[in-house]
Amino acid sequence: MPELPDVEGFRRFFDDHAHGKTIAHLKAEGEIVRNSSPQGLGRSLKGARFQTGRRYGKWLICPTDRGSALLLHFGMTGELVWAGSSDDLHPHDRLTIELYDGELRYRAMRKLGGAWLKRDWETLEEVVGTLGPDADHVSADELAELLGRRRGGLKSALMDQSFVAGLGNLTVDEILWHARLAPQRSTRELEDVDVTRLYEAIDGVLRDSKKAARVPAKEGWITKARAEDAPQCPRCGKRLSRDRIAGRTTFWCSSCQS
DNA sequence: CAGGATGTTGGGTC
DNA sequence: CGACCCAACATCCT
Numbered sequence: 001m002p003e004l005p006d007v008e009g010f011r012r013f014f015d016d017h018a019h020g021k022t023i024a025h026l027k028a029e030g031e032i033v034r035n036s037s038p039q040g041l042g043r044s045l046k047g048a049r050f051q052t053g054r055r056y057g058k059w060l061i062c063p064t065d066r067g068s069a070l071l072l073h074f075g076m077t078g079e080l081v082w083a084g085s086s087d088d089l090h091p092h093d094r095l096t097i098e099l100y101d102g103e104l105r106y107r108a109m110r111k112l113g114g115a116w117l118k119r120d121w122e123t124l125e126e127v128v129g130t131l132g133p134d135a136d137h138v139s140a141d142e143l144a145e146l147l148g149r150r151r152g153g154l155k156s157a158l159m160d161q162s163f164v165a166g167l168g169n170l171t172v173d174e175i176l177w178h179a180r181l182a183p184q185r186s187t188r189e190l191e192d193v194d195v196t197r198l199y200e201a202i203d204g205v206l207r208d209s210k211k212a213a214r215v216p217a218k219e220g221w222i223t224k225a226r227a228e229d230a231p232q233c234p235r236c237g238k239r240l241s242r243d244r245i246a247g248r249t250t251f252w253c254s255s256c257q258s
Numbered sequence: 259c260a261g262g263a264t265g266t267t268g269g270g271t272c
Numbered sequence: 273c274g275a276c277c278c279a280a281c282a283t284c285c286t
Contacts, residue, residue, distance in 0.1 A: 001264050058265080076265050077283080092283090110282045112265055152275055160275095161266080170264050215264075223264095247277070249262080262285090271276080 001214065002074035002113075004135055004166030004206065007058050009213025010072075010080045014053040014062060017082050018097070018104050022049045023064070025098040028115065032094040032106070035127075036117040044068045044117055045097075057131045057165025061124075068119055070097075071127055075112025081105045131165040136206050138164055140199040147187045147195060154190070155183035156246040167202075169248045170215040170223055175201045177222040177233075182257045183245045226251040 002010070023045045028038035036044075048064035055061070060080075063069040072078070081090075084102055095106040095115050106115060118124045133142060146164070150157050157163050158172045167175070176183050179201035181194060190198075209215045217224040222240070225231045231240040233253035241254045 003264055006264075073265085075281095076263065078265095108282095109284065110263090110265095112281065150274095156275075159265095168264055248264095260286105263283100265281105267280085269277105269279085272274105 001076065002058060002078055003168035003171050003215065004055075004058060005171070005209035005212065006214050007055050007060055007074065007166075008136075008210045010060050010074070011053045011055045012213075013080050013082070014050075014060065014104070017102070018050045018062070018099060019052055020049065021099045021101070023047065023097060024100050026096065027098075028095040031111065032108075032114050034114045034116050035123070041070070041115065041117050044119060045070060056128050056134055057161055058168070059128055059131075061118075061128075068117070069124065071116040071118055071124070072106060073113040073116075075108055075110060075114075077110045078106065078108035078113040081107050131161055132163045133165065135164045135166040135171075135202060136210075138202075140196065143199050143202075144192070144195045147190055150187040152187060153183065153246065154181060154185045154187055155250060157187050159246050159248070169250075171205060171209065173226070173251055174209075174215055174221060174223050175205045177235075177252060177257060178205055180257050182254070183250050183252050185258070222251055222253075 026042040026045055028041060030038060033041050048066045051063045051065060053060060053062050060072040061069055082102060083105055090107055092107045092109050093105045094108055097104045116127050155172055158167050179197040181198060215223045217227060220234045225234055225240060231251060233240055236255050238253055238255040240251045242251050
């Protein structure tokens with residue numbers, strides 16, 4: 001589930017429930033804390049107060065007033081839930097952060113994501129420093145420059161978190177469909193008009209998706225069409241193409257995307 | 259039972 | 273070095 005829009009939703013959810021609150025206690029499964037232990041994480045965070053949550057790409061950064069921070073990555077199945085301290089633990093609750101009025105839980109079916117402890121600036125760099133500019137804040141000029149330096153396929157580039165951060169399989173397919181650009185199109189041969197359409201598609205798709213805290217399966221979007229039995233292009237009605245591109249199942253319209 | 263799922267990483271290859 | 277491909281990770285569903 002979690003791509004940029006989902007994580008942006010988690011950031012709002014974190015602020016609604018945890019911003020300004022003190023961490024009373026913390027419980028975690030051992031393997032889910034990637035660069036420390038549940039005890040180490042607890043020692044660093046207990047007694048600290050959460051500041052405003054931030055998002056970078058698909059990462060949620062939960063900073064505290066002590067300079068430390070909790071970093072969360074949601075993998076393919078992670079989410080954040082709010083619960084009362086007496087509520088039953090769900091089998092996939094991997095990390096529980098007890099506040100004084102309830103608890104925030106990191107829940108994930110598959111253990112593809114996890115939690116990282118940031119003690120200082122250097123450890124934040126280690127985890128997040130390899131990412132490209134956030135897809136929601138990249139400018140048209142910056143995008144044009146990045147694409148000019150990149151070789152290979154367009155979908156591969158957009159999926160690469162070190163190229164731009166935050167886009168995933170659904171967002172990229174939706175963006176490319178809106179921009180009328182084929183996923184296997186070469187980045188090198190893009191013209192100015194193509195880059196402009198791409199930029200506008202990123203902007204539009206992310207704006208609508210952030211509102212919904214997900215890529216919405218709404219009327220006229222390829223995200224809705226791809227879930228149907230015989231997927232058709234919402235624009236021209238042609239049967240959608242489906243193939244494995246950049247390692248992921250990709251849907252596109254060979255008639256209106258080129 | 260096999261294969262796939264909204265993600266990342268490490269290995270090998272050209 | 274840059275880009276591609278694949279397998280692996282863990283779990284559930286069709």
